[in-house]
Amino acid sequence: MKVFWGAPGTGKTTKAISILADAVEEGRSISYDTFRRNMAKDALYRLLDVVHLSKEERRYISTTHSICFHLLGLKKKDVLTYEGFKKFCENEGLTITLKEYELTQPIPEIDTYDTSGGAFLSLYNNCVNCMIPFDEYEKLPSYMLPAPSRFFDALWLLKNFPKLAERYEQFKQEHRKVDFSDMLRFVYEDELSINSDVHISDETHDKTPLQYAIFKMWTQNCDEVYCCLDFNQRIYSFWGTNLTPLHELESEEIEVLRVSFRLGREQYAYARRILHSQKTPEIECKNSVIIEEQRNFLPALRNLASSTTSIMLLARTKYQLEHIAYLLDAEGIPIVGDPRFSWSSKELKLLSALRNLKEPSNPFRLLDEEESELLLKALSADAFSMEKTRIRRGKIQPLPLTARFLQLLRRDPLKLESFILKSYLKDPTRVLKALATSYNPVKLLTIHGSKGLEADYVFLFDGITRRIQQSIMFKEEFENEQRVWYVGVTRARKKLIIIRSFFPPALSIPFLPSPQEVITHASR
Template sequence: MVGRQAEAEIPEDGPLAGLDPEQLAAVRAPRGPVCVLAGAGTGKTRTIVHRIAQLIHTGHVAAGQVLAVTFTARAAGEMRTRLRALGVHGAQARTFHAAALRQLRYFWPRVVGGPQWDLLDGKLRVVSQAAHRAGAGTEAEVLRDLATEIEWAKASLVTPDDYPAAAGRVGRQSPAPVELVASVYRWYEAFKAKANLLDFDDLLLHTAAALDEHPAVAEEFRDRYRCFVVDEYQDVTPLQQRVLDAWLGDRDDLTVVGDANQTIYSFAGASPRPLLNFTRRFPTATVVRLERDYRSTPQVVSLANRVMAAARERPAGSRLRLVGQRPEGPEPSFAEYEDEPTEAAAVARRISELIDTGTPASQIAVLYRVNAQSEAYEQALSELDIPYLIRGGERFFARVEVRQATAALRTAAASAPTGELPKIVRELLEPLGLSAEPPTGGAARERWESLLALVELAEELASHVEGADLAQYVAELDMRARAQHPPTVEGVTLASLHAAKGLEWDAVFLVGLVEGTMPIQHADGNDAAVEEERRLLYVGVTRAREHLALSWALARGEGGRRNRRRSRFLYGLIPEDHATARLTRARREAAPAAAALRCRVCGAALIDAVATKLGRCAGCPADLDEELLVRLKEWRARRARALKVPAYVVFTDATLVAIAEQRPVDPAGLVSIAGIGASKLDKFGSEVLSLLRSRP
């Protein structure tokens, strides 16, 4: 066992330079079972690739005999890139499914025979057929839930016949009666087999079966691959563990890396049990603990430790206590708000301040528990003309605009155009939507940002490769697409906590931290589910490098009942357990501009977001021009359709009401209305003022 106190000589130069004592111990551990318990931000990927390189460079194993597996194509691509930088060529780094697909294609003629079955690209069509035959609902939402349940069952090695008992045993919230789900599952497998189709889980099932049932196949495979490395081992499913066992056979040349505190995919069948029981299975295993956090400031690290210290049960393998290695930073902030729109507006203002003081928008994230929470933040960021991107949708190179752009660039490359590469790329992408000025937000902004990212990638290539041409650029795009290594897109990231796993930002806002959302309502009453929600919060906290803000709102909508309570996970974390009055004061301090505004009718200070926008207290009399408001809404609808954005991206209802009440006569009067800045004045100011001047 190697802990923080371990002593080791770190070479001043060479491939092992810069490794801390614990990382060095993991890298230099002998062949055989090795378990690296790696906390968030402790350099686990660096440790993995250096261990692989060390084993190869010292002659313990040939590069072609190494198979490293992880859970995302991007992580596998990053691992391959780092291995190449260390002079390692030939080692395999893939996802479980990609590795299984490669093996299954190779062994198919011997274990199955005949033409290879096609891989099912999206299972909803077959699930729909199965649901119809079984008498279940076929609405899109129902089909997605049924598909998720089938995926859980297969990942958990549960057959259709076993599903009802297994679902009851683990307390699954089945989307339909368990016998009906089992029937859908049974028909799904039947339809799939009849059409000679495989889904992603079948890749793993058939690979394991090929090795278990065909000794000659197993012998050939095990002669080829002799050293295995598994990243994110806390997320392994029973099905993936079965494949790993088949790969290993009776051997033990296995290195696993994981953190039980980051187990957040139990709903998909993942379990930290193989990680926690590793030393029981391999009593002679070398165990190394990585606890030096190089990602976050000591203040963020301290909060992360306190989140997990309150856990009800912490198995020995999860008791990692991070030690921050970065310079001191700001304390995490906590804030309570009257309602979600006010919370979102305050977060957007703080983001604007960070951007104004030099933090790139791409280094800022707003993280929430469920995707439905994003709307308020999309609107608040749009109000301040802050670009944003929603993570968790299509992968960068799978997006329609990126595929269209790549096709156009490839066609153009055939004619070998001459000139500066970035200029050529920009001109080719202009017809696809790369305008001189960016759209405000939403899908249109995402498209524009994707195209701009392609131009920036061209600039990067031109700066590193002298004389780079369009053909070389297209080849670079193809390589990145295969490796799932997209360029950085400039914009604030909006993402669920699950989608944020494995990522990090300079500034992170954890929002909507109320009971019923964090922990999620359906977790209540299940201790294991509640503890997974705590780990999800821990993952969110450890995404922040320097700035971390946690907030919650007492009501959902403006003026709604203040019947929410802050998350139970926050008790004991907030300094001195802030009273509501202190939190209210912190909220006002976070929005000085809003607090300084006065009601134009009675002169009282305006705090509420809508009151700030209207320029008056909610109870003060209003001089609203109803006919003007109708005309403003009609104009907004036309502009939103033309820009292909939601109406609120142009102006919110509250902004239109403020215009119809105050009826400004010049640009100065228009920008005096909260939410109308220079950018919106440039885009819409002349049209709005013209509409105001033309009113009866």
């Protein structure tokens, strides 16, 4: 086994793709697992750019859960959703608060830890992922147990947890459903393996004990095994990731990737200062990244959102994102990223199509296929004079719009825009508001959600919640929180803007220093 340790931007995934592509060219079978879907998709697309993979082979370039899903022969209907889990909670007298769109999400995609139902599910998943029997839950670290809050009685939950877990298992069996933890456990218990010649594990630092046990089972007969990781990006301790597998990996052959093409020198110095005593590699930073501090983010965001599409806004929790999303909607700035606040693809396409139609510089501007299709469906065939579209292989080709169409649009644009939008959307308010601006969509994410991503401009909000402030009294959680902010400050490619004291009451972060102090020291 060989381990690649790389700081952000050092090309861990690029290294993995190169190894996999060479193996395919040599006629060997390959597999690749990672923790998050966006990383798996990126790896697959990049691999398909250089080699051909069959449909079956592509299934093994995915997340650990997705590969388990395939090995078990499951279908989407077999996976328990929050709608089903809500019924279990109602039967057991547990509380859970969900929005309508969350009911169809698979378990455990939604954060609901501040309710008794959410706390139960968190404790259940922690036991499964740490391979600890339900009646021995006290063996879990203290920070992985539910803390008392005004929403539920944590002591009652702990006392009744073993029986609740047993009834939850029965509930799933009766309804013939599995959740994400079941996928991992069943694959491990049934010893279902991939049997590839070359296997690469990306983000190995995020594996729980159960996931690491599956990884070892999958790779016991492989000719070559590689792990791509960064010990300093291990930020999921609350899900059960721990250092035991990583200590084992430290005894393997480790190659440190020494050049980062994303990070700037001052930026990396700032990130290392956040980690304080935790081990970080010496690397060469090829980029130059500006670090600033502000209190009001909107003026800078307005300027940037009008000229660039590479902007990311990061906050520590989803509760904080809600406040930011409200302000972005009020400004008419489209949002992508976190599913709770992100615009739908339909909203974004309609906005793009209508903006393209209003572009005066090109009266015969071409819309792309999706934009053309949306407008054709929204408008009656003879409502406006349009050139005929050509149908090729069942797809609508880009649609040239005549001057008459644009004339009618400009004569009464609000009426036409409103008509098109109401044909598709229950509430077109925010799209109509965005049409009055030139803002590009911005990514709105938690720091955890941004892992593996990057942007030219990153706004990092420094607030934490009281619950986090209490949890960092534990050494492991304090170090985990340091790594969370390390991830946050290393997402920027051009400028990192730290927004101070934005959330009232602003709780202090004891390890996020003044950038100027660090930059001055790094420049000496």
